[in-house]
Amino acid sequence: MPALTRPVRALTLTLPPREAVLAAETDVLVVGGGPAGIGAALGAAAAGAEVVLAERYAFLGGNATAALVMPLMSFHTQRATFEKEDGAKLFPTDHGPGEPVVAGALAELLRRLVGAGGAIAPSLDTGYTVPFDPELFKLTALELLDEAGVQLLFHAFASGVVDDGPARGVVFETKSGPLVARARVVVDCTGDGDVAARAGARYEVGREEDGLVQPMTLMFRMVQFEREAFEAYVRGHPDQWRGVHGLWDLIRTASAAGELDLPREDLLFFGTPHEAEVSVNSTRVTRALGIDVFDWSRAELESRRQMRQIAAFLRRYVPGFENAYIAQSGVHTGVRETRRIVGDYRLTAEDVLDAREFDDVIARGAYPVDIHNPKGSGTVLKRLPPGAAYDIPLRCLLPREIEGLLVAGRCISGSHEAHSSYRVMPIVMATGQAAGVCAALAAKQHLTPRAVPVADVQEMLIAQGAHLAR
Ligand SMILES: Cc1cc2nc3c(=O)[nH]c(=O)nc-3n(C[C@H](O)[C@H](O)[C@H](O)COP(=O)(O)OP(=O)(O)OC[C@H]3O[C@@H](n4cnc5c(N)ncnc54)[C@H](O)[C@@H]3O)c2cc1C
Numbered sequence: 001m002p003a004l005t006r007p008v009r010a011l012t013l014t015l016p017p018r019e020a021v022l023a024a025e026t027d028v029l030v031v032g033g034g035p036a037g038i039g040a041a042l043g044a045a046a047a048g049a050e051v052v053l054a055e056r057y058a059f060l061g062g063n064a065t066a067a068l069v070m071p072l073m074s075f076h077t078q079r080a081t082f083e084k085e086d087g088a089k090l091f092p093t094d095h096g097p098g099e100p101v102v103a104g105a106l107a108e109l110l111r112r113l114v115g116a117g118g119a120i121a122p123s124l125d126t127g128y129t130v131p132f133d134p135e136l137f138k139l140t141a142l143e144l145l146d147e148a149g150v151q152l153l154f155h156a157f158a159s160g161v162v163d164d165g166p167a168r169g170v171v172f173e174t175k176s177g178p179l180v181a182r183a184r185v186v187v188d189c190t191g192d193g194d195v196a197a198r199a200g201a202r203y204e205v206g207r208e209e210d211g212l213v214q215p216m217t218l219m220f221r222m223v224q225f226e227r228e229a230f231e232a233y234v235r236g237h238p239d240q241w242r243g244v245h246g247l248w249d250l251i252r253t254a255s256a257a258g259e260l261d262l263p264r265e266d267l268l269f270f271g272t273p274h275e276a277e278v279s280v281n282s283t284r285v286t287r288a289l290g291i292d293v294f295d296w297s298r299a300e301l302e303s304r305r306q307m308r309q310i311a312a313f314l315r316r317y318v319p320g321f322e323n324a325y326i327a328q329s330g331v332h333t334g335v336r337e338t339r340r341i342v343g344d345y346r347l348t349a350e351d352v353l354d355a356r357e358f359d360d361v362i363a364r365g366a367y368p369v370d371i372h373n374p375k376g377s378g379t380v381l382k383r384l385p386p387g388a389a390y391d392i393p394l395r396c397l398l399p400r401e402i403e404g405l406l407v408a409g410r411c412i413s414g415s416h417e418a419h420s421s422y423r424v425m426p427i428v429m430a431t432g433q434a435a436g437v438c439a440a441l442a443a444k445q446h447l448t449p450r451a452v453p454v455a456d457v458q459e460m461l462i463a464q465g466a467h468l469a470r
Pocket of ligand 1: 031032033034035036037054055056057060061062063064066067069070071072073156157158159189190191192194216217218219281334335336408409410411423424425426428
């Protein structure tokens, strides 16, 4: 059963004109309810704006819940390079103690999630990642936005924009037909920069040399995993497991027997808050772009083929997995990288790795450059110096030559390498919160986001608990 492919010579058809219901007029419209959208809605609401958040699915969380991307990667600096001995805990062993560089909306989300038993607080034991339960993540995010008075529109896919005087309108495809929501400022948190692209923003895709993006991965949860048996295997084969990845010898054996055919040379999986569960991050589909429906369809078939093989391999070859089974896979294959909207500033790998400071800082990151090979096996990891963090300037959230619109999350302005760092969920939430604050201040003062003094954005972010200072 092949996926439908792009027609070789595509005809285009003109669609009939249509009308849309004006569903909302608001100060700030946030499009996309992933980590960036959650941060944006909370930041804007706390800054006093009326906020509507529209999301294509029926729940919040974006990749965290729809694609089952777990855990939240570290948002702590690292005082020294580090390698811990005990590799059987299923968390990274190479992240030592340091200071958090993201707080604000993320801190409140984590406080509630941990309190509800839905996450483990970051520590040396978790390699400073945050393992979480995706269902409790959905509920906690919903609770936070509900309390903040954010109006939610689910089942609404943003497909276009209408320019309408000072307000900007976004068109949504829904079961009720097309709707338009108008706002003084729109924050694009679709991950793909869908709204910005429709509004005419310039964007980049992929690496400079060949345009290739990081691979897609279908994540899945396996339960009835017996941790003690796995730990015993790792203790007996210390060269075969590095914290969260390995099993090289068993993979070679299974591949030679024709039971595995994967682009990865190892398997990668993480512990979760549940003792008998792992989150498997091991399928890999290369040369597929998440804003190309034909590519993404092909990826769904290929990643599910790989998932079936991986689960069978784990059960057959790996101690602790004998009785394990797939409890859930992502709603869709996870997309790491698509459009990077060109903004007033483009963050680079040097900015990240040299821990550069900017006067218009609105968020900070300490996560390494982390690039899964766009062509096949292997992952490149480049760390910041010990104790260091980098700044993200407000200008990265302002699409060049476009007014009334901010971008936040993984589609902000930066290079392919810089993106591989700032795409992780804690940083994405921080850029979301900053975009929400800037949007709210712009809406309330009848300014464009570009005209809002950055000092005002910084002051409000600090009042909301964000970490901006060193
Ligand atoms: C396989 C994989 C593994 C990863 N591993 C980790 C990890 O371990 N830890 C970590 O911290 N990060 C990880 N990441 C990165 C991280 O998950 C993403 O970069 C991050 O979720 C981006 O957040 P976002 O809010 O910008 O976008 P998303 O999380 O993609 O959220 C976008 C939201 O917008 C909605 N949306 C999209 N288009 C539209 C539209 N047109 N109309 C309406 N709604 C729309 C989506 O449904 C979604 O809810 C991983 C990513 C992938 C794919």
